Amino acid sequence: MNEQNRHHDENLREHAFDGIQEYDNKLPNWWLWILYGSIVFSLAYWLVLHTVGAGDLPHAALEKDMIAAAELQLARAAEGGLSNESLQLMATIPARMAEGEELYLQYCAVCHLNDGSGSVGPNLTDDYWIHGNTPMDQHDVVTNGVTAKGMAAWGNQLGPKRVELVTAYILTLHGKNLPGKAPEGEYYGEEPTP
Amino acid sequence: MNDAVRRASELRKPDLDTMYTINSDGSRNFLHPADVKGRWQVRKNVIWSVLLVIYLGLPFVKIGGHPAVHVDIARRSAYLFGNTFTNQDFHLIFFLLLGFGLTLFVVTSLYGRLWCGFACPQTVFLEGVFRRIERWIEGPRGRRIQRNLGPMTADKFLRKALKHGAFIALCWIFAHAFIAYFMPVENLLDAVRRSPADHMAAFIWGMAWTGLLYFNYAWFREQTCLIICPYGRLQSTLIDPETIIIGYDERRGEPRGQLHQEGTGDCIDCLRCVNVCPTGIDIRNGLQMECIACSNCIDACDTVMDKIGKPRGLIRYDSQRGFEGQRHRLLRGRLLVYLAAFALGVGFFAWRAGDRTFFQVSALRARGMPYTITEDGLRNLYSIFVQNKSDRERTFLVAPGEDAVALGDRAVFIIPQDRVRLDALGEARLPLFVTVPREDYTVPQEFHFSVTDSATGTVRLVQVRFRGP
Numbered sequence: 001m002n003e004q005n006r007h008h009d010e011n012l013r014e015h016a017f018d019g020i021q022e023y024d025n026k027l028p029n030w031w032l033w034i035l036y037g038s039i040v041f042s043l044a045y046w047l048v049l050h051t052v053g054a055g056d057l058p059h060a061a062l063e064k065d066m067i068a069a070a071e072l073q074l075a076r077a078a079e080g081g082l083s084n085e086s087l088q089l090m091a092t093i094p095a096r097m098a099e100g101e102e103l104y105l106q107y108c109a110v111c112h113l114n115d116g117s118g119s120v121g122p123n124l125t126d127d128y129w130i131h132g133n134t135p136m137d138q139h140d141v142v143t144n145g146v147t148a149k150g151m152a153a154w155g156n157q158l159g160p161k162r163v164e165l166v167t168a169y170i171l172t173l174h175g176k177n178l179p180g181k182a183p184e185g186e187y188y189g190e191e192p193t194p
Numbered sequence: 195m196n197d198a199v200r201r202a203s204e205l206r207k208p209d210l211d212t213m214y215t216i217n218s219d220g221s222r223n224f225l226h227p228a229d230v231k232g233r234w235q236v237r238k239n240v241i242w243s244v245l246l247v248i249y250l251g252l253p254f255v256k257i258g259g260h261p262a263v264h265v266d267i268a269r270r271s272a273y274l275f276g277n278t279f280t281n282q283d284f285h286l287i288f289f290l291l292l293g294f295g296l297t298l299f300v301v302t303s304l305y306g307r308l309w310c311g312f313a314c315p316q317t318v319f320l321e322g323v324f325r326r327i328e329r330w331i332e333g334p335r336g337r338r339i340q341r342n343l344g345p346m347t348a349d350k351f352l353r354k355a356l357k358h359g360a361f362i363a364l365c366w367i368f369a370h371a372f373i374a375y376f377m378p379v380e381n382l383l384d385a386v387r388r389s390p391a392d393h394m395a396a397f398i399w400g401m402a403w404t405g406l407l408y409f410n411y412a413w414f415r416e417q418t419c420l421i422i423c424p425y426g427r428l429q430s431t432l433i434d435p436e437t438i439i440i441g442y443d444e445r446r447g448e449p450r451g452q453l454h455q456e457g458t459g460d461c462i463d464c465l466r467c468v469n470v471c472p473t474g475i476d477i478r479n480g481l482q483m484e485c486i487a488c489s490n491c492i493d494a495c496d497t498v499m500d501k502i503g504k505p506r507g508l509i510r511y512d513s514q515r516g517f518e519g520q521r522h523r524l525l526r527g528r529l530l531v532y533l534a535a536f537a538l539g540v541g542f543f544a545w546r547a548g549d550r551t552f553f554q555v556s557a558l559r560a561r562g563m564p565y566t567i568t569e570d571g572l573r574n575l576y577s578i579f580v581q582n583k584s585d586r587e588r589t590f591l592v593a594p595g596e597d598a599v600a601l602g603d604r605a606v607f608i609i610p611q612d613r614v615r616l617d618a619l620g621e622a623r624l625p626l627f628v629t630v631p632r633e634d635y636t637v638p639q640e641f642h643f644s645v646t647d648s649a650t651g652t653v654r655l656v657q658v659r660f661r662g663p
Contacts (some may be wrong), residue, residue: 011211014618026420028421029220030414111610111627120608150575150625152610159229193409 082164087135088169100169104164107154108170116173117180120150125176129183139167207468207476213484214474215416224342225416227325228335228469231491241312242322249315253374260585265376271619277547278585282554289543297538298425302333302432303512303529306439309485310426316410317486319368321472324361324411331357333468361412362404369403416473420484429483435514436523442467442478442509453502460468460504464558467491467509477509545647552584555645558623559654564661565610570606571631572662577622580645582616588649589615592624595642602634611646628660635662 011023020184048054054062090096106116111121122130131141144165145153153164175190206223208214217223239565255262260273268280279286286428301308311317325513331353341350374382377396388395393447410418419426442461461478468476470490475482477491495509513522558577566573582588592614594607608627626643642655 014246023211024217026218026220028213028216028222030222030417031421031615032220091572092242107610110608120629145623145625147577147623147625150627152625154611156620156622157611157613 005123008092010053041191043079048053056103080160082136082139084135087139087164087168088171091165091171096165097169097172100165100172103158103166106164107158111150114178115178116170117178119181121181121182123178123181124170124173125178125180126183127174128183128192129188133188135167138170139163142167142170204230208471208475208479208570210479210482216422222338222417223474225472225474226335226338226342227472227490228494229329230470230490230494230497232496234489234493238312238489239322242318245313245315245318246322246466249318250368250371253371253379258585261373261374261379264378266378269619271322273585276475278583279547279550280581280583282548282581282583283550286543286546289539289546292539293536293543296532296539297430299532300529300536302429303434303437303532304524306433307426307429307436307485307487310419311488314486316407317488317558320411320415321488323364325472327364328357331360332473335642349650350352356411362408363534364402365411366404369400371409373399402621407543414422416484416486420473421487424540426483426486429481429485434526436526438511438513440477440485440489440492440509440524441480441481441512441514441517442514443507445517445519446506447478460499460508462498462502464498466494466498470494481514485574490631507661549581551652551654552582552650553590553645553647553652553654554581554583555579555654556655557643565663566663567632570629572635572660573629574629574658574660576626576643576658578643578645578656579621580614580616580627581621582619585618587615587617587620588647591646592626592647593644593646598641598643600639600641601628601630604634612618629660630660632662635660638655638662 013022013023013024015021028035049057091100104116108121111119112124113119116124118124122128129137130144131137141151143153143155145151154166158166205215206214213219213516215223234371242549252263253261257273257276260276260278262273262275264273266272272279275578298309313425328338332341343354344350353385370382370386373396377385382396383395385393447459447461449458450461450463453462467478467490470493471477472488473484473486478512489511492511493511496506499506516522556579558579566575575620578592580590580592582590592609594609597606598605606627606629608629609624610626611622613622614622614624639660640657641660642657645654645656648650
C-alpha cells in the first residue's frame with residue numbers, strides 16, 4: 001500500500017482494540033440533514049398530533065375510515081332501491097313470497113323452524129327483536145349475520161336479490177305469535193316501525 | 195464547499211482512511227467516471243439488456259391469469275410465477291428471503307460481489323441507463339468536470355435542463371414499472387390516463403417514487419451502495435482468501451514508476467483504474483468495502499497494458515491466494531456451510547410451498563357461554579372459519595366428522611350453512627350448533643367437523659370439543 005496516502009492522522013481516535021484503531025471522519029452532510037430533518041419532523045408530529053390535537057392519530061383515523069366505509073355501503077344499498085318501504089312492499093306480492101318461502105325453508109328453517117317459531121334461532125313470529133325491528137335491520141342481520149350468536153351471514157351465499165326475498169318473507173311471519181321459543185330481545189309492539 | 199476544501203478535494207486521491215465521495219467538511223465529492231471499453235463491458239451490456247427487460251417486464255407477463263410477480267397489498271396476497279400466496283402463507287416469505295440471502299452468500303464466497311456489478315437494479319439502471327444518458331448529453335469525463343467547475347452558460351444550462359428532463363421522464367416510467375409489481379397493470383394504465391383526483395393515493399405513490407428514483411439516479415448514486423445497502427457491509431465476513439475478487443497484482447505492479455524506468459513494476463501509475471471507478475476507490479489499495487465489482491478497472495488496465503506491450507491481467511479476477519502466487523482452492527468449509535444452509539432454506543420453502551392447501555379451516559368457540567341448557571339438552575355453539583386460498587371460486591361442504599358418533603346417536607347437529615361458496619381468496623365464518631340430551635353427557639368430548647372442497651375432494655378436519663356442566 002502507498003504510504004503517502006495515509007495523511008488523515010489528525011482524525012485518528014486514541015483508543016485501540018487488538019491494534020485496531022478508528023478514524024473520526026466527518027459524517028456526510030446528507031446523512032446529517034436526514035437526522036436533523038427527522039428530529040424536526042418528530043417534534044412537529046408530537047406537537048401537532050399529541051399536544052395541539054389537530055389531526056387524527058392512526059387509530060382515530062382508522063375508525064373514521066371504517067365509519068365512512070359503512071356509510072358508503074348503506075348508500076349503495078339505498079341506490080339499489082332498497083328501503084324499509086320496498087321490503088314491506090315486496091312482502092305483499094304473493095309470487096315473490098312464494099320464492100321467499102322456498103328460500104326460507106331451504107336455508108332458515110333449520111334453526112328457526114318451518115313456521116318461524118324458533119328453535120336454535122329466535123322466534124320470528126313474536127313482537128320481540130334482538131337486533132332491531134325495522135325491515136332494514138332484518139336485512140342487515142340476514143346479510144352480515146351475528147356469528148357470535150350463531151346467525152350465519154347469508155349475503156355472500158344467497159346474493160342481494162335472494163336476501164331481499166327472504167327478508168321480506170320474514171316480515172310476513174311477524175305477528176303470528178306462534179307458541180315456540182320464548183321471547184328474546186326487546187319488545188317493539190305489533191307493527192314494524194319503518 | 196469553501197475554497198480550501200475545494201482545492202484539497204481537487205488534489206485528493208482515494209485512500210483507505212476516508213470515503214473518497216465525502217469531503218473533509220462532509221460535503222459530497224461528486225464522481226465523474228471516465229469511459230471504459232473492453233470485454234467485461236461487452237458482457238455487462240448483454241446481461242444488463244436482458245435484465246432491463248426482465249425487471250421492467252415481469253409485471254406485464256401473465257402466468258395462469260395473474261402477473262408473473264405481483265404483490266397485491268389490498269387483498270394481502272402475492273402471485274409468484276403462477277402460484278398464489280395469501281397472508282396465511284406469510285411465514286414462507288422468511289424462507290424465500292433466506293433463500294435469496296443464502297444464494298448471495300454462496301455466490302459471494304465463490305465470486306465476490308458479482309450481484310452488485312452485474313445484476314443489482316441500482317447498477318443496471320444507473321450504469322446501464324442514466325450514466326449513459328449523462329455521457330451522451332454532457333460529454334466525456336474531462337468535459338463534464340470542466341463544465342461543472344465553470345460558470346453557468348447558455349450551453350451548460352441547456353445541457354443540464356435536457357439531462358434532468360430526460361432523467362425525470364425516465365424515473366416517471368421506472369417508478370410506474372415498479373408500482374406495477376404492487377398494483378394490477380390494467381388499473382395502473384387506467385389510472386395514468388385519468389385525473390389524479392380519481393386516485394389520489396396511487397398518484398402520490400407514483401410521484402413519491404418518481405422523486406425518490408430521480409434523487410437516487412441523478413445525485414445520490416453510489417452513496418446508496420456505500421452507506422445504505424447492507425449487503426456491501428457483509429463483504430468482509432463472506433469472502434475469504436479463496437474468493438475470486440477483483441484485485442491488483444501487487445507483486446507484478448510494484449514499485450510503480452514510469453515506463454522503461456529501471457527497477458519498476460508493470461504499473462505506470464496512469465490512474466486509469468481510479469478514473470473509471472464508479473465508487474471512487476483505488477483498487478491498488480486492495481479490496482475495499484466500496485468495491486461493487488463492476489470490472490471497469492480490469493478493462494481500463496488491460497487497455498493500458500495492451501498499449502505498453504505488457505501482458506493483460508495486472509488488475510484481474512483472482513483470489514487473494516492467487517495474487518500471492520499460490521494455488522486457488524475451490525472447495526472449503528465456509529462454502530459447504532453456506533451451500534448446506536442454502537439447500538436447507540430453499541428445500542424447506544419448496545416443501546412448504548408445495549404442501550400448501552388451497553383452503554384453510556379453523557374452529558373458534560363462540561364467545562361467552564361454553565354451553566347453554568335448553569329443553570332439548572345441552573347445546574354448544576361453534577364458529578368455523580373457512581378461507582379459500584385458491585385463485586378461483588370454490589364451494590365447500592361442511593359436515594360432522596366420523597368421530598362425531600362419540601356424542602351419542604341422539605346428538606343433533608345443526609349446520610345452517612352446510613354449503614358455502616367462496617370467491618377467490620374469500621373467507622367466511624360459519625356457525626354450527628350441536629345439541630346433546632342432558633342424560634347422554636358425561637365428560638367433555640372432542641370430535642371433528644369435516645370441510646370438503648367440492649372441486650378437488652380434499653377434506654380438512656377441524657377439532658372442536660363438546661362441553662357441558
